[in-house]
Amino acid sequence: xxxxxxxxxxxxxxxxxxxxxxxxxxxxxxxxxxxxxxxxxxxxxxxxxxxxxxxxxxxxxxxxxxxxxxxxxxxxxxxxxxxxxxxxxxxxxxxxxxxxxxxxxxxxxxxxxxxxxxxxxxxxxxxxxxxxxxxxxxxxxxxxxxxxxxxxxxxxxxxxxxxxxxxxxxxxxxxxxxxxxxxxxxxxxxxxxxxxxxxxxxxxxxxxxxxxxxxxxxxxxxxxxxxxxxxxxxxxxxxxxxxxxxxxxxxxxxxxxxxxxxxxxxxxxxxxxxxxxxxxxxxxxxxxxxxxxxxxxxxxxxxxxxxxxxxxxxxxxxxxxxxxxxxxxxxxxxxxxxxxxxxxxxxxxxxxxxxxxxxxxxxxxxxxxxxxxxxxxxxxxxxxxxxxxxxxxxxxxxxxxxxxxxxxxxxxxxxxxxxxxxxxxxxxxxxxxxxxxxxxxxxxxxxxxxx
Amino acid sequence: xxxxxxxxxxxxxxxxxxxxxxxxxxxxxxxxxxxxxxxxxxxxxxxxxxxxxxxxxxxxxxxxxxxxxxxxxxxxxxxxxxxxxxxxxxxxxxxxxxxxxxxxxxxxxxxxxxxxxxxxxxxxxxxxxxxxxxxxxxxxxxxxxxxxxxxxxxxxxxxxxxxxxxxxxxxxxxxxxxxxxxxxxxxxxxxxxxxxxxxxxxxxxxxxxxxxxxxxxxxxxxxxxxxxxxxxxxxxxxxxxxxxxxxxxxxxxxxxxxxxxxxxxxxxxxxxxxxxxxxxxxxxxxxxxxxxx
Numbered sequence: 031x032x033x034x035x036x037x038x039x040x041x042x043x044x045x046x047x048x049x050x051x052x053x054x055x056x057x058x059x060x061x062x063x064x065x066x067x068x069x070x071x072x073x074x075x076x077x078x079x080x081x082x083x084x085x086x087x088x089x090x091x092x093x094x095x096x097x098x099x100x101x102x103x104x105x106x107x108x109x110x111x112x113x114x115x116x117x118x119x120x121x122x123x124x125x126x127x128x129x130x131x132x133x134x135x136x137x138x139x140x141x142x143x144x145x146x147x148x149x150x151x152x153x154x155x156x157x158x159x160x161x162x163x164x165x166x167x168x169x170x171x172x173x174x175x176x177x178x179x180x181x182x183x184x185x186x187x188x189x190x191x192x193x194x195x196x197x198x199x200x201x202x203x204x205x206x207x208x209x210x211x212x213x214x215x216x217x218x219x220x221x222x223x224x225x226x227x228x229x230x231x232x233x234x235x236x237x238x239x240x241x242x243x244x245x246x247x248x249x250x251x252x253x254x255x256x257x258x259x260x261x262x263x264x265x266x267x268x269x270x271x272x273x274x275x276x277x278x279x280x281x282x283x284x285x286x287x288x289x290x291x292x293x294x295x296x297x298x299x300x301x302x303x304x305x306x307x308x309x310x311x312x313x314x315x316x317x318x319x320x321x322x323x324x325x326x327x328x329x330x331x332x333x334x335x336x337x338x339x340x341x342x343x344x345x346x347x348x349x350x351x352x353x354x355x356x357x358x359x360x361x362x363x364x365x366x367x368x369x370x371x372x373x374x375x376x377x378x379x380x381x382x383x384x385x386x387x388x389x390x391x392x393x394x395x396x397x398x399x400x401x402x403x404x405x406x407x408x409x410x411x412x413x414x415x416x417x418x419x420x421x422x423x424x425x426x427x428x429x430x431x432x433x434x435x436x437x438x439x440x441x442x443x444x445x446x447x448x449x450x451x452x453x454x455x456x457x458x459x460x461x462x463x464x465x466x467x468x469x470x471x472x473x474x475x476x477x478x479x480x481x
Numbered sequence: 482x483x484x485x486x487x488x489x490x491x492x493x494x495x496x497x498x499x500x501x502x503x504x505x506x507x508x509x510x511x512x513x514x515x516x517x518x519x520x521x522x523x524x525x526x527x528x529x530x531x532x533x534x535x536x537x538x539x540x541x542x543x544x545x546x547x548x549x550x551x552x553x554x555x556x557x558x559x560x561x562x563x564x565x566x567x568x569x570x571x572x573x574x575x576x577x578x579x580x581x582x583x584x585x586x587x588x589x590x591x592x593x594x595x596x597x598x599x600x601x602x603x604x605x606x607x608x609x610x611x612x613x614x615x616x617x618x619x620x621x622x623x624x625x626x627x628x629x630x631x632x633x634x635x636x637x638x639x640x641x642x643x644x645x646x647x648x649x650x651x652x653x654x655x656x657x658x659x660x661x662x663x664x665x666x667x668x669x670x671x672x673x674x675x676x677x678x679x680x681x682x683x684x685x686x687x688x689x690x691x692x693x694x695x696x697x698x699x700x701x702x703x704x705x706x707x708x709x710x711x712x713x714x715x716x717x718x719x720x721x722x723x724x725x726x727x728x729x730x731x732x733x734x735x736x737x738x739x740x741x742x743x744x745x746x747x748x749x750x751x752x753x754x755x756x757x758x759x760x761x762x763x764x765x766x767x768x769x770x771x772x773x774x
Contacts, residue, residue: 032497033497036497036499044772045772045773054683123771124503125503126609126610127501127503127610128606128607128608128609128610128771129768129769129771129772130503130504130505130506130768130769131503131504131505132505133505134505135502135503135504135505136502136503137497137499137501137502137503138499138500138501138502138503139497139498139499139500139501140500141500142501144608144609144610147608150604150605150608150609151605151609153530153534155533155534155537155538156530156533156534160529160530160533163526164526164527164529164530167520167522167523167525167526168523168526168605168609168611169609170520170611171522172522173522173525196537
């Protein structure tokens with residue numbers, strides 16, 4: 031497959047702080063020095079290509095990207111994963127030519143369309159029709175192209191009735207649908223997508239995913255910035271993990287997720303320094319670990335397998351007979367709760383003295399979650415102290431579910447069909463027809479089943 | 482599957498026909514004006530958007546295109562014509578001020594509206610790429626259309642007064658009018674681009690434009706003719722590129738004034754220089770302005 035994007039040692043530096051009089055003074059100083067052929071007194075001195083505010087490096091500057099290299103082949107569907115501030119968005123901005131790199135080069139082959147946010151450039155006073163033309167032109171389509179695609183766009187958006195109504199009268203959902211419809215029908219060779227799927231209702235999201243699947247199958251190239259939206263993850267074949275502005279991993283999507291999870295949750299004590307917790311701190315959960323049946327630590331769980339969620343804790347002042355309630359909550363990436371489980375529901379009581387350190391283990395039997403990423407939160411509260419929290423954290427860690435065989439027949443519905451998997455049985459029962467209808471049916475020339 | 486793609490060996494493949502190479506810096510003179518042409522549909526869409534949406538949901542609608550210059554003219558005719566008794570070379574006050582105001586408004590609007598290109602469109606520019614110059618170009622075209630409407634009003638009044646025997650002598654210099662329009666557009670665009678580029682760093686320039694344009698009007702022979710200036714001081718006014726333009730407009734329609742062709746040529750050259758500098762700076766800034774705005 032031909033290479034369509036080549037990113038060659040791309041770096042991007044940002045200047046921190048505000049632009050002020052002092053800045054003007056320094057600009058003038060630098061400019062004057064250059065004019066006189068003297069070295070710039072504000073030239074940064076970079077020793078070693080470390081990232082961020084490493085001591086010795088000019089603290090006024092930040093490398094958002096550092097020597098990023100990768101190739102993208104035609105037809106690749108790539109997810110770019112990374113934590114906030116890892117440089118994902120900067121990379122996309124460079125690829126889509128919104129900003130130029132500080133160093134390095136990017137080679138592109140074919141038209142690039144970038145969906146950083148749908149509906150950019152919509153004008154509220156104009157009608158839907160006018161906005162299709164306006165938005166299409168902004169995204170780089172010619173007038174004739176838009177006219178050719180017009181019906182398809184309107185059809186996809188589902189707003190045909192309001193196409194001659196000013197967009198300011200649209201509901202937000204309609205605006206988004208119209209905007210996405212324009213973008214989806216762009217037919218670029220390379221499509222760059224960021225935070226698009228977080229909008230619209232579920233049905234529309236599904237439609238979008240379907241469209242992207244089609245686009246990908248047509249041999250066009252798609253780059254996603256994955257915000258761990260599970261649906262997107264399933265679409266990607268290849269994943270790139272960014273950390274502090276450099277490529278940490280480049281390989282299969284599953285591998286990338288595993289790497290990312292390891293990176294974020296794989297080491298001990300990772301919850302120890304977290305501040306987004308509540309509770310009086312008598313007990314602190316220091317780590318959440320997932321184990322499979324055989325007790326091995328896992329980074330990705332499989333649907334339908336038993337897994338143990340282990341809350342490793344430290345207890346500072348062992349309270350007498352605490353009567354604890356310990357629970358975990360599972361949410362999707364759109365923050366919709368999937369389920370909650372605690373020791374009371376499971377019929378366990380933790381009423382003995384707490385050791386100084388230990389582990390609460392929750393066995394989730396036949397994990398009823400489809401392939402996706404989920405957010406795990408936990409809480410520990412003392413029921414004997416009016417339900418006071420000892421420790422609690424929402425979105426403590428991520429649980430990645432990948433593969434597995436919940437139903438035992440190889441079928442696996444995606445997260446778009448539902449956030450949980452439920453065991454069920456199906457059977458067929460015939461309804462006994464009333465007596466006279468049964469008599470009618472006997473005279474009918476053909477039975478209903480035959481038609 | 483492509484883990485080895487970044488290895489040096491892969492980089493040494495046969496050359497590929499790239500359609501776009503993104504580099505940290507472009508040459509100062511690599512203006513990529515052809516790209517503007519490729520995006521001409523977008524220029525048209527911006528033009529249409531601004532034109533269609535400007536007076537939506539107003540009662541008077543398109544009348545707003547012509548009311549402001551008419552009111553301004555009336556006020557000027559009273560203050561400068563009647564109260565201050567400024568000379569108009571014998572031209573009827575209404576015509577004298579209306580022509581000046583219409584022409585000046587076109588230029589001023591080109592300048593002030595293109596000056597806000599980067600700050601006013603930061604949201605859009607930060608989300609999607611297209612040649613940024615399409616925005617100021619469409620603004621200039623938009624102003625040209627507005628000027629056309631306002632100028633038509635002037636022509637109606639002018640023809641009426643002329644046929645009624647007003648002391649005006651339209652002459653051959655009327656053929657220069659299209660040139661004057663191009664020149665004002667170029668000057669407004671050039672200065673606007675210049676200011677918008679500087680504003681990305683220092684907002685002070687944005688503030689400056691607001692009242693600077695107003696002050697500029699008073700030294701641009703809009704409210705008085707050049708002939709009312711002492712002859713030994715006129716050269717100072719000639720250095721202001723807008724003075725020969727406004728004066729040429731008046732000379733073409735009224736046949737009065739002291740402007741000469743070489744002075745217009747000088748102004749034309751200055752407009753060209755400003756346009757060039759403006760485009761250079763605009764282009765230099767457009768690639769990274771999202772980092773500083």
